[in-house]
C-alpha cells in the first residue's frame with residue numbers, strides 16, 4: 167500500500183500503467199487513478215482528469 171502508483175510498482179502493470187484515458191482521450195498517458203463513471207463504473211483515468219471530480 168502507500169506509494170502504489172509510483173516507481174517500480176508501475177512497472178509491474180500491463181503497459182506500465184499507460185493507456186488511453188477515457189475522459190480526455192489522450193493515448194499512452196499514465197492511468198493511475200480510479201474514477202467512477204456514471205455509465206461505465208470504475209475506470210482508470212489520468213492525473214488531470216482525476217482532479218476534476220474530487
Ligand SMILES: [Zn+2]
Pocket residue numbers: 187188189190191192211212213214215
Ligand atoms: Zn485524462
